[in-house]
Amino acid sequence: MQIRVLGSAAGGGFPQWNCNCLNCSGLRQGTIKAQARTQSSIIVGNGSPDWALINASPDVLTQIKNTPVLQPARKMRDSGIAAVVLMDAQVDHVTGLMMLRERNSPLPIYATRQVFEDLTTGLPLVKTLAHYCTVDQHLIDPAQESFSIPQLDGLLFKPITLSSKAPPYSPHRHDPHPGDNIGLLITDRATGKTVFYAPGLGVIEPQVEQAMRQADVLLVDGTFWTDDEMITLGLSGKRAIDMGHLAQSGPGGMIEALSAFPDKRRILIHINNTNPILREDSAQALELKTLGIEIAHDGMYIEI
Numbered sequence: 001m002q003i004r005v006l007g008s009a010a011g012g013g014f015p016q017w018n019c020n021c022l023n024c025s026g027l028r029q030g031t032i033k034a035q036a037r038t039q040s041s042i043i044v045g046n047g048s049p050d051w052a053l054i055n056a057s058p059d060v061l062t063q064i065k066n067t068p069v070l071q072p073a074r075k076m077r078d079s080g081i082a083a084v085v086l087m088d089a090q091v092d093h094v095t096g097l098m099m100l101r102e103r104n105s106p107l108p109i110y111a112t113r114q115v116f117e118d119l120t121t122g123l124p125l126v127k128t129l130a131h132y133c134t135v136d137q138h139l140i141d142p143a144q145e146s147f148s149i150p151q152l153d154g155l156l157f158k159p160i161t162l163s164s165k166a167p168p169y170s171p172h173r174h175d176p177h178p179g180d181n182i183g184l185l186i187t188d189r190a191t192g193k194t195v196f197y198a199p200g201l202g203v204i205e206p207q208v209e210q211a212m213r214q215a216d217v218l219l220v221d222g223t224f225w226t227d228d229e230m231i232t233l234g235l236s237g238k239r240a241i242d243m244g245h246l247a248q249s250g251p252g253g254m255i256e257a258l259s260a261f262p263d264k265r266r267i268l269i270h271i272n273n274t275n276p277i278l279r280e281d282s283a284q285a286l287e288l289k290t291l292g293i294e295i296a297h298d299g300m301y302i303e304i
Helices: 022-029 060-065 091-100 113-118 125-129 206-214 254-258 283-291
Strands: 002-007 041-045 051-054 081-085 107-112 135-140 155-161 182-188 194-198 217-221 265-269 293-295 301-303
Touching: 002 060, 060 091, 081 091, 091 107, 091 125, 107 113, 113 135, 125 135, 155 206, 182 206, 194 206, 217 254, 254 283, 283 293
Parallel strands: 051 081, 081 107, 107 135, 194 217, 217 265, 265 293
Antiparallel strands: 002 041, 002 301, 041 051, 155 182, 182 194
């Protein structure tokens, strides 16, 4: 199984267009040691020219341009994106679908019923795409054992229900449903190797812990360093947990959760522009390095 990180930042990317926090202003001015990042998305493949795009970020055109394998050029109009798998309906994970509208056949999208409902009502992208390439809908049942994608039949995708938030435009924003957010346990049937991908993870529930124990690689939520990060910086009145994210530091944080799996490859993704781990020489980044926890970056390649 091959995984390429197209984007490793949280919504807004890094630097965020209107933010002048230490990280964003420092990157623009060249006063910190850091690298720019686009909004989070990965592709997964098994050695063929076809890939599954996991979440379609607003930066998808830049990400495709920076990833030559996504243009195999087998015919006049072509793409290595065989299908899109959506883990939620958040704006930073779905609006890239509009950039794929020139496809000359229906775009295969795999998502839960809740996500398709949000993309038909609160943010009607499915209706909009009906005027262009149209959408070939494949329903993911959060309770199902696994599903496969025809062009990637060597890979199995198992949905893992996550306790997080539906997007603000969801009709049930304050009435959570299983399927609003999922993680993915992706297994290569040939090797038996598995990755657990969960860029939006708020609570380590039993099914999440089981998936983490089963996986060889953990590619998980790295949004905030502290739960009150946005409050302390005066950028928001919400805590990380209020936004559906488990902070890295502190009791019960992501670092503590990952410490239970020292034998696995552990990588943080979906990193908010305010997170100090983006500064490569920060105490927080050095702490992660000491613990053997990696920080995802755009273009990162993982093979298991």
